[in-house]
Structure formats: structure tokens, C-alpha cells
Amino acid sequence: MVPIWLAIAPALFFAAVGAAIDRLGGLGLAGGWGQWPRWIACGVTIAFATYLHPIVFLLLAGLVLLARMGAGPSATVSTSRRSAALAPYVAGIAFALAAVAVLRPAMPMYWDAFVWLGKARIESGGLGHLRAAALDPNADVIPHGYPLLWPLAASWFSMFGRDPAALVAGAAVATLLALLLFLDTAAEAFEGALAAPAGFERRPRWAFGAALALLVVTPMFWVHLRSAYADLPVGLLAATCALRLGRCLEGSGDMRGDITVAVLAATALAGTKDEGIGHVTAIVLAAVASQPKAGRREVLRWLAVLGSAAIVFVGWRALLQLHHVVNTDHELSAPAFGALGGIGRVVASSAADTRTWGALWPIAVAAVAAVLVRGSSFRPATRFAALALVGQAALLALALVLGPDRVRTFAFEGTLVNRLLVQLAPGAGALLALALGDAASRAVDARAISRSS
Amino acid sequence: MARLVVGGANDVCGPPGSATPAVHAATLALGASLGVVVALALVGRVRLSARRAGLLVAIATLVAAPGAHALLVDRADAPLQASSTAKAIASLLDDMNDLAASRHGCVTEAPGDCVACQPLLRFVLPQRAPCAHGDSPRP
Numbered sequence: 059m060v061p062i063w064l065a066i067a068p069a070l071f072f073a074a075v076g077a078a079i080d081r082l083g084g085l086g087l088a089g090g091w092g093q094w095p096r097w098i099a100c101g102v103t104i105a106f107a108t109y110l111h112p113i114v115f116l117l118l119a120g121l122v123l124l125a126r127m128g129a130g131p132s133a134t135v136s137t138s139r140r141s142a143a144l145a146p147y148v149a150g151i152a153f154a155l156a157a158v159a160v161l162r163p164a165m166p167m168y169w170d171a172f173v174w175l176g177k178a179r180i181e182s183g184g185l186g187h188l189r190a191a192a193l194d195p196n197a198d199v200i201p202h203g204y205p206l207l208w209p210l211a212a213s214w215f216s217m218f219g220r221d222p223a224a225l226v227a228g229a230a231v232a233t234l235l236a237l238l239l240f241l242d243t244a245a246e247a248f249e250g251a252l253a254a255p256a257g258f259e260r261r262p263r264w265a266f267g268a269a270l271a272l273l274v275v276t277p278m279f280w281v282h283l284r285s286a287y288a289d290l291p292v293g294l295l296a297a298t299c300a301l302r303l304g305r306c307l308e309g310s311g312d313m314r315g316d317i318t319v320a321v322l323a324a325t326a327l328a329g330t331k332d333e334g335i336g337h338v339t340a341i342v343l344a345a346v347a348s349q350p351k352a353g354r355r356e357v358l359r360w361l362a363v364l365g366s367a368a369i370v371f372v373g374w375r376a377l378l379q380l381h382h383v384v385n386t387d388h389e390l391s392a393p394a395f396g397a398l399g400g401i402g403r404v405v406a407s408s409a410a411d412t413r414t415w416g417a418l419w420p421i422a423v424a425a426v427a428a429v430l431v432r433g434s435s436f437r438p439a440t441r442f443a444a445l446a447l448v449g450q451a452a453l454l455a456l457a458l459v460l461g462p463d464r465v466r467t468f469a470f471e472g473t474l475v476n477r478l479l480v481q482l483a484p485g486a487g488a489l490l491a492l493a494l495g496d497a498a499s500r501a502v503d504a505r506a507i508s509r510s511s
Numbered sequence: 512m513a514r515l516v517v518g519g520a521n522d523v524c525g526p527p528g529s530a531t532p533a534v535h536a537a538t539l540a541l542g543a544s545l546g547v548v549v550a551l552a553l554v555g556r557v558r559l560s561a562r563r564a565g566l567l568v569a570i571a572t573l574v575a576a577p578g579a580h581a582l583l584v585d586r587a588d589a590p591l592q593a594s595s596t597a598k599a600i601a602s603l604l605d606d607m608n609d610l611a612a613s614r615h616g617c618v619t620e621a622p623g624d625c626v627a628c629q630p631l632l633r634f635v636l637p638q639r640a641p642c643a644h645g646d647s648p649r650p
Contacts, residue, residue, distance in 0.1 A: 162593055163596075165597035167588050173630055176635075199638055222601070268567060268568055275579075278578075284588070285520045413524040415575075417541070417542035417570070421542075425549060425553060428554050432553070493553050497553045
């Protein structure tokens with residue numbers, strides 16, 4: 059069994075930091091069981107920003123203030139925010155998945171888990187050791203120049219453990235934190251920021267359970283839940299960021315909590331993997347496309363979300379450049395348009411591998427197509443979630459075309475595409491929940507009309 | 512174990528081409544049919560209900576059954592095999608630790624020699640010191 063109890067003290071510490079910042083800044087994170095993962099995420103993100111450089115922290119603080127300006131009037135609090143209607147579903151899924159993540163030997167078993175946790179071991183030598191090593195061009199820290207949040211989280215949550223069991227526990231708790239943030243957000247997004255718009259009734263709860271069950275029965279989801287890989291957390295954080303911005307599309311009251319969580323998720327995304335900035339960019343572009351007549355408040359929200367990821371991404375890249383460290387794996391190269399056909403074939407054959415993905419991708423593709431084709435039949439947040447998912451997939455594909463040869467080699471050898479699909483899977487699950495909920499609430503409406511007539 | 516370490520998180524049962532053709536075709540056809548049904552339901556051609564959603568999940572579980580079987584039975588990280596795999600990895604890590612300690616951290620990877628050893632060595636020596644005498648004993 060993975061000794062996740064090692065993370066209790068660090069989690070409480072980060073929660074206390076997050077709660078204090080929430081109270082001081084009026085960030086709107088408190089409320090419901092979800093306040094705990096929100097506070098912990100807030101504490102970890104702020105600690106990470108400060109760890110990178112105090113200037114990164116100051117810039118991030120400035121953006122949070124910007125986000126507050128885009129949050130709307132504070133007198134009205136979004137009513138569905140504290141809804142407990144989905145709590146039994148969320149609790150059931152969370153406990154089941156936590157059991158999958160924890161009831162296994164506390165030993166890394168897959169390639170990248172050793173590499174990520176090896177980096178975490180450097181940090182466990184003392185606070186700041188990983189940053190120093192990663193910025194030392196003579197230190198042989200492979201892969202060079204990767205963002206630091208994931209190994210840092212594994213080390214910090216393991217109380218600076220050095221043995222495999224402690225570090226596996228640290229990574230497992232970080233994964234579960236991302237999972238709880240996602241479940242909390244997915245439940246609130248499913249409930250919607252306001253009462254159901256005209257033509258819709260309240261989404262039925264079973265649609266939420268069914269959509270998440272479709273995600274949970276995906277074999278690859280289980281593999282990554284039990285690994286120390288960063289791809290599933292990246293996917294969960296990207297979905298969290300998108301769903302929170304989607305709630306802002308629908309809400310007109312105080313959206314502080316949603317924007318703050320979107321900013322935290324965006325910051326964590328950029329700090330975890332280089333793909334993170336791509337996910338955030340795609341999500342914000344989808345928001346812009348969804349609200350072409352946006353006002354100042356919406357623009358401030360988007361600036362806050364994109365800016366927070368950009369500060370971490372650009373800040374880390376600047377530090378690397380200052381110390382002459384090159385991230386060779388993720389340098390841009392001349393576009394390899396000739397490889398597009400090959401990339402498409404690999405993606406299609408990977409997504410169609412039912413042993414790895416079950417029926418997730420055929421169902422998700424059908425949902426995206428239905429929502430985009432019959433947009434007016436779905437609520438704005440659902441249309442936005444579909445657009446964001448398409449944008450994220452397109453940006454990942456673009457990264458394969460514009461990245462170095464090494465990236466395409468990984469894709470063609472079968473070691474990369476499924477992991478990129480893992481980054482999209484939580485967003486696909488969330489879209490299914492919203493779309494099934496919309497379709498079912500329309501159906502309920504139609505039945506009610508036919509009965510009354 | 513080596514196969515698990517090298518590619519265990521890249522897929523569930525190896526590359527797509529290694530699937531049993533008949534099973535793959537059947538599950539893929541079933542998955543595609545589910546996609547069509549979901550699309551019809553979302554555009555309002557098929558009425559959604561809790562019972563039908565439950566059926567959808569049940570059929571999706573059936574499509575994922577070969578992968579679930581691999582996870583629960585076949586793979587080296589399956590519940591009944593995970594403990595012995597973990598012990599084997601721990602033993603290998605101990606051996607590498609001893610070797611690295613005896614060589615004062617001067618150990619390097621031999622390309623193509625033991626592919627599965629490479630990430631384990633990264634865990635044991637995440638930050639390697641340069642070798643004093645230029646020799647690079649292999650794990």
C-alpha cells in the first residue's frame with residue numbers, strides 16, 4: 059500500500075497557507091468539501107511560484123488582483139457553488155479511484171516515474187536543491203530544462219522523502235489532489251453557475267455519474283492513476299481550468315472562486331509540463347471564440363488565466379536561458395508538414411486501440427461533433443468545453459509538427475501519443491457529462507410538454 | 512518486468528498492431544456503434560434515460576474488457592503479480608545503489624545494453640558527478 063499518510067502534514071500546511079491567502083485576498087475559495095483541495099492547490103501553487111523566483115510570485119499576485127477585477131460584483135454569490143446534490147456521486151468516484159491509486163505496491167514501475175521521482179530525490183536533499191541542479195548547465199539532470207512543479211510536489215508531499223515508497227506516496231497525493239480539484243469543478247460545472255436557461259431543465263444527476271463512469275472504465279485511466287506520470291494531472295488541471303472558465307460564461311454574479319481556481323490550474327499546468335501553456339492557450343482562445351462580444355470584465359479574466367501560465371512558462375524559460383541550460387526536447391524546429399499524415403495515422407490507431415482506451419474516444423468524438431454541429435441545442439458552457447477540447451487537441455498536434463525530430467520519433471515509436479491522449483481524456487469526460495446532461499434535460503422538458511398536451 | 516518498465520504507461524497491452532484481430536475488430540465496431548448511439552442521443556434522435564445511460568456504461572465496460580483483463584491478470588503490475596515485480600525492482604535498485612556507492616557515483620548507461628535499467632539508474636543517480644578517471648562502469 060502506498061503510504062499516503064506521509065502527506066497529511068504537508069497537505070495541512072499547504073491548506074493553511076492557501077486558506078490564509080484566500081482570507082487575505084478574498085479569493086472565494088472557501089465553501090463545501092472542495093475548499094480543501096482548493097486551499098491545498100492554492101498553497102502549493104504560491105509556494106511553487108515563490109520557489110521559482112520572488113518576482114514570479116509578485117507578478118502572479120498582481121494577476122490574482124486582476125482576476126478579482128474581472129470577477130464581477132461581490133454582493134451576489136453563485137448559488138449552485140455550494141450545491142451538495144452530486145456529493146454522493148463525487149464521493150463514490152473519489153473513494154474508488156483513491157483506492158485504485160493507493161492499493162498497490164509503493165514502488166515506481168514505469169519509465170518516466172523513475173525519472174520524475176529521481177528529480178524529486180534531488181529536492182529531498184534540501185529545499186532549493188532541485189532548482190539549483192536544474193539551472194546548473196554542468197549538472198547531468200535529464201531531461202534538461204523541464205518545468206519543476208511535478209517533482210517538487212512529489213518531494214514536498216513526501217516530507218522530503220528519499221526512498222521510493224515515500225516519493226511514490228508524494229506523487230500519488232499530488233495526482234489525487236488534481237483529481238479532487240477536477241471532481242469538485244466538474245460537479246459545480248454540471249450544476250451550472252445559474253439556474254438552467256430557457257429550454258433546459260436542471261441536468262439529471264445520473265448523466266454526471268454515467269459520463270464519469272465512461273471515463274473511469276477506461277483502462278489507460280487506471281494505469282496513469284497508479285503511475286507517477288504527470289500526464290493525468292495535466293489533463294485533470296486542463297479540464298479544471300476549462301470548466302471554471304465555462305462557468306464564468308454562464309454566470310453573472312460573483313465568479314471569484316471560479317476565476318481563482320482557473321488561475322491556479324493554469325499556473326500549475328505551466329509549472330508541470332511544457333504542454334501546459336499549450337492547453338491554457340487553447341482554452342483561452344476557445345473562451346474568446348465563445349464570447350466574441352466580450353466586455354472588459356471577460357478580457358480581464360482571460361488575461362489573468364493566460365497571464366498566470368505565461369508568467370511561469372516564460373519566467374522558467376528566462377531562468378534557463380540566464381543559466382545557459384537548453385531544453386532540447388521541446389525546442390521549436392522547422393515545421394514537419396510532411397509528417398502530418400504519419401502523425402494522423404498514429405493518433406487514429408492509438409485512439410482506436412480499445413484495449414487501451416475502451417470506447418472513450420469514439421464516444422468523445424461523437425459528443426464533440428454533435429455539440430459543434432447542433433450548438434444551439436446545448437448550453438454555452440458545453441459548447442465552450444467542446445471547442446476547448448478541439449483546440450487542446452489541435453495545439454498538441456501542432457506541437458508534434460513544430461517540435462524537434464525526437465518528439466516525432468517518440469510519437470512514431472508509440473511512446474508519446476497515448477500519453478498526450480491521457481492529457482485530453484478528463485476534458486472529454488467532462489464534456490460528456492455536460493452534453494449528456496443537456497440532452498437529458500431537453501428530453502425531460504420534451505416529455506413534460508408531451509404529457510401536458 | 513523489463514517490458515513493464517519500458518512501456519507499461521505508454522499503453523495497456525503493447526502497440527495497437529499486437530491486438531488479436533478478431534477481438535480488436537469486434538470491440539472497435541462495438542465502440543464505434545456506441546459513438547453513433549451517443550451522437551444520436553445528443554442530437555435528440557434517441558431519448559436518454561438513466562436506464563439507457565446505464566446500458567451505455569455497461570457496453571463501454573465490455574469494450575474495455577480486454578484491456579481490463581490485461582490490467583487485472585496479464586501485466587506484471589496486475590494485483591497478483593505486482594508484489595513480486597516491486598520486489599524485483601527494489602532488488603535491482605539496491606544493486607545499482609551499491610554499485611554507484613562503490614564507484615563514487617561514476618556509473619553511466621550503456622546505450623542499447625539494458626534499456627529497462629536506464630530509468631532505474633536515473634532514479635538512483637538523478638544528478639551524476641563527473642567521473643574522476645574517465646572510466647564509466649556499466650550497471
